[in-house]
Amino acid sequence: MSIKLSVEHVYKVFGAHPKRALERIQKGQTKDEIFAATGMTVGVSDASFDVAEGEIFVVMGLSGSGKSTLVRMLNRLIEPTAGSIRIDGQDITRMTRKQLIALRRREISMVFQSFALMPHQNVLENTAFGLAVAGVGREQREEKALAALDAVGLKPNAHSFPDELSGGMKQRVGLARALAVDPGILLMDEAFSALDPLIRTEMQDELLRLQSEHARTVVFITHDLDEAMRVGDRIAIMQGGTVVQVGTPEEIVREPANEYVRSFFRGVDVSHVFTAADVARRDQVTVMERPGVSLRAALERLRGHDGSAAVVHDRGGKYQGVVSIDSLIACIDGLGRRDEGRIEDAFIREVEPVSVDTPLTELMTQVAHSPCPVPVVDAHGRYKGTISRATLLHTLDRTDKGAA
Amino acid sequence: MISLYAGIGAFWQSLKEAFVVDLPIGEGFTAVVDFMQTHFDLFFTAIADAISFVADNLTAFFNYLPPQLVFGVLAVLALWRVGWQFALFVLLGLYVVMGMDLWPESMDTLGLVIAATLAALGVGLPLGVAMAKSDLLAALVRPVLDFMQTLPAFVYLIPAVIFFGTGRVPGTIATVIFSMPPAVRMMNLGIRQVPAENVEAGRAFGCNPLQLLFKVELPLALPSIMAGINQTIMLALSMVVIASMIGAGGLGDPVLAGIQQLRLGTGFEGGLGVVILAIILDRLTQSFAQRSRHRTGIGTRIKQLFARGEGVRAD
Numbered sequence: 120m121s122i123k124l125s126v127e128h129v130y131k132v133f134g135a136h137p138k139r140a141l142e143r144i145q146k147g148q149t150k151d152e153i154f155a156a157t158g159m160t161v162g163v164s165d166a167s168f169d170v171a172e173g174e175i176f177v178v179m180g181l182s183g184s185g186k187s188t189l190v191r192m193l194n195r196l197i198e199p200t201a202g203s204i205r206i207d208g209q210d211i212t213r214m215t216r217k218q219l220i221a222l223r224r225r226e227i228s229m230v231f232q233s234f235a236l237m238p239h240q241n242v243l244e245n246t247a248f249g250l251a252v253a254g255v256g257r258e259q260r261e262e263k264a265l266a267a268l269d270a271v272g273l274k275p276n277a278h279s280f281p282d283e284l285s286g287g288m289k290q291r292v293g294l295a296r297a298l299a300v301d302p303g304i305l306l307m308d309e310a311f312s313a314l315d316p317l318i319r320t321e322m323q324d325e326l327l328r329l330q331s332e333h334a335r336t337v338v339f340i341t342h343d344l345d346e347a348m349r350v351g352d353r354i355a356i357m358q359g360g361t362v363v364q365v366g367t368p369e370e371i372v373r374e375p376a377n378e379y380v381r382s383f384f385r386g387v388d389v390s391h392v393f394t395a396a397d398v399a400r401r402d403q404v405t406v407m408e409r410p411g412v413s414l415r416a417a418l419e420r421l422r423g424h425d426g427s428a429a430v431v432h433d434r435g436g437k438y439q440g441v442v443s444i445d446s447l448i449a450c451i452d453g454l455g456r457r458d459e460g461r462i463e464d465a466f467i468r469e470v471e472p473v474s475v476d477t478p479l480t481e482l483m484t485q486v487a488h489s490p491c492p493v494p495v496v497d498a499h500g501r502y503k504g505t506i507s508r509a510t511l512l513h514t515l516d517r518t519d520k521g522a523a
Numbered sequence: 524m525i526s527l528y529a530g531i532g533a534f535w536q537s538l539k540e541a542f543v544v545d546l547p548i549g550e551g552f553t554a555v556v557d558f559m560q561t562h563f564d565l566f567f568t569a570i571a572d573a574i575s576f577v578a579d580n581l582t583a584f585f586n587y588l589p590p591q592l593v594f595g596v597l598a599v600l601a602l603w604r605v606g607w608q609f610a611l612f613v614l615l616g617l618y619v620v621m622g623m624d625l626w627p628e629s630m631d632t633l634g635l636v637i638a639a640t641l642a643a644l645g646v647g648l649p650l651g652v653a654m655a656k657s658d659l660l661a662a663l664v665r666p667v668l669d670f671m672q673t674l675p676a677f678v679y680l681i682p683a684v685i686f687f688g689t690g691r692v693p694g695t696i697a698t699v700i701f702s703m704p705p706a707v708r709m710m711n712l713g714i715r716q717v718p719a720e721n722v723e724a725g726r727a728f729g730c731n732p733l734q735l736l737f738k739v740e741l742p743l744a745l746p747s748i749m750a751g752i753n754q755t756i757m758l759a760l761s762m763v764v765i766a767s768m769i770g771a772g773g774l775g776d777p778v779l780a781g782i783q784q785l786r787l788g789t790g791f792e793g794g795l796g797v798v799i800l801a802i803i804l805d806r807l808t809q810s811f812a813q814r815s816r817h818r819t820g821i822g823t824r825i826k827q828l829f830a831r832g833e834g835v836r837a838d
């Protein structure tokens with residue numbers, strides 16, 4: 120995938136002599152030390168990351184960690200002190216005022232935490248705001264604004280005023296206003312943080328739905344881990360102005376870069392972050408290739424391996440079924456002396472394979488009730504491993520420990 | 524005992540002689556005024572001409588209007604913006620003014636107030652915008668505004684008389700200066716109080732500075748701006764009355780006559796006229812200070828009027 124937005128060594132210092140603060144940063148002084156010595160605040164320090172076309176890139180961190188400052192440098196509402204920010208390869212920190220205004224009208228739009236709607240304009244006018252500023256004619260901008268309102272399900276409210284709407288509806292207008300200009304990049308600064316939990320989840324779903332229809336490059340700021348995990352393709356974690364880790368949700372949960380990152384998982388249920396593929400293992404059961412395995416030979420191998428169950432797949436690795444010592448014995452007992460028997464007859468019927476992308480949350484009941492480890496298969500039906508009760512408990516326990 | 528007092532008195536006297544210098548502030552001021560009069564003569568004449576043109580024409584215009592029309596227009600405005608009770612008050616108030624035989628004086632005052640308000644807003648509102656945009660300018664102008672507002676009203680008459688003599692022009696000029704501070708202040712305050720995120724939204728969607736001002740800042744500051752305009756009008760009205768002391772004319776004349784000749788009745792009538800005019804102007808301009816988009820149209824107001832009437836009958 121191509122890189123849409125590239126942030127390289129970006130700094131922001133608030134204060135009278137930012138360059139002096141930069142020198143101190145180079146010498147290795149911390150944000151607190153610099154503030155104590157000079158009274159200047161380091162908002163963002165040496166941030167670097169790339170955002171791919173069509174991805175939702177989440178920036179997460181505690182309050183005051185520099186998220187808002189960072190996102191406002193991406194459209195230069197805040198001027199970076201140093202570093203470069205490239206959109207489609209073009210460095211926006213070198214743009215003139217005029218170019219910058221053109222960029223904001225065409226390429227990059229923003230959704231705000233407290234909605235920032237204009238109270239004197241109705242929903243339609245608010246939605247058309249960016250287009251009006253860009254000088255788009257009335258008819259055309261109302262058409263585009265209505266289309267954007269339709270996308271967020273607010274077309275019937277086009278002539279209401281902001282103070283007649285609920286919080287969730289207001290933010291839908293905020294979203295429609297940002298979408299109406301058809302931007303390449305969407306910046307969302309804590310866009311859902313002011314909403315009730317229920318409405319908030321609804322808006323997250325709405326964002327994901329819009330994204331599935333038309334994948335935009337989104338930079339999404341939040342201080343909430345659950346939200347980050349739900350909407351983020353990748354997550355950057357900020358601490359005291361620096362980006363301490365960038366990765367997929369799974370990567371961050373599995374290997375938190377430091378104690379600060381780990382602390383986010385305290386008391387948070389991470390079971391929906393992991394999927395079957397993350398916990399499946401290949402060393403729990405014996406694996407047999409189907410051709411050339413007789414029931415009796417299979418039983419011998421299982422006893423020899425000290426195992427209780429075996430997965431059977433074909434030459435191409437396609438999953439066939441699971442047998443256990445008990446199911447094999449039961450089957451052999453029913454055979455005549457000379458009969459070889461067919462291994463299919465010994466398959467345990469109640470064991471259903473699960474797909475690699477099943478979230479852990481949906482696996483729990485099945486794993487708990489299965490007589491043997493649950494096999495995992497990929498999209499082509501190939502065997503990938505099994506999940507035993509012990510693995511599952513271990514995984515959950517480990518993430519709990521990470522939290523404690 | 525007495526010798527002690529005398530001793531202190533003598534001591535104070537010698538102290539005063541030794542340390543207190545006679546400051547020639549009054550003389551300095553006179554010198555400055557003299558200098559300005561000789562060197563900026565053309566400038567003052569130009570101002571005087573412009574002001575007298577606007578003020579004369581406006582007062583002439585209001586006097587030219589048939590009273591029935593003034594009654595009608597004000598009553599309809601009152602009905603539309605405030606309600607039927609207030610429309611009734613307006614009709615009654617204007618009727619009383621007529622009955623007191625103060626119609627021409629009221630129209631003179633109205634014309635002067637409007638002329639002075641227009642001039643005060645013309646200077647004050649842009650100044651307020653500039654103050655909101657520049658902290659330095661705000662820091663410089665604020666103490667001047669404080670000074671202007673603490674000065675007693677008729678102190679403004681002195682320089683006006685010195686530079687422009689007596690009559691309608693100096694009266695209007697003194698009024699302009701006296702009534703300007705609230706417009707400046709409220710404009711500055713209103714723009715500064717626009718929520719930061721709304722300004723950010725304006726900038727993020729590509730507003731240039733002028734678009735930001737007209738599409739975001741002024742509309743969101745409107746209630747505060749209207750409150751400033753309302754205060755300016757009320758101050759202008761009070762100053763126009765005082766300015767009759769230097770011959771501005773209008774409703775101040777009967778009040779002044781009441782004071783000077785101890786004609787209690789005449790003075791009271793003039794005062795009542797001022798109060799009626801003040802209430803009408805105040806309520807009307809205040810109604811514009813509320814966000815005006817939920818306003819009910821004049822048609823609905825009239826319907827409500829009749830619906831109310833029926834309601835009363837049904838009771």
Ligand SMILES: Nc1ncnc2c1ncn2[C@@H]1O[C@H](COP(=O)(O)OP(=O)(O)O)[C@@H](O)[C@H]1O
Binds near residue numbers: 161162180182183188
């Ligand atoms: N305009 C400003 N002037 C001075 N300091 C600021 C300014 N804006 C933000 N800061 C400081 O920069 C740091 C990061 O703030 P911010 O980006 O708002 O954090 P977040 O959005 O993660 O809560 C904080 O310490 C904050 O106090």
Ligand SMILES: [Mg+2]
Binds near residue numbers: 187188
């Ligand atoms: Mg923030």
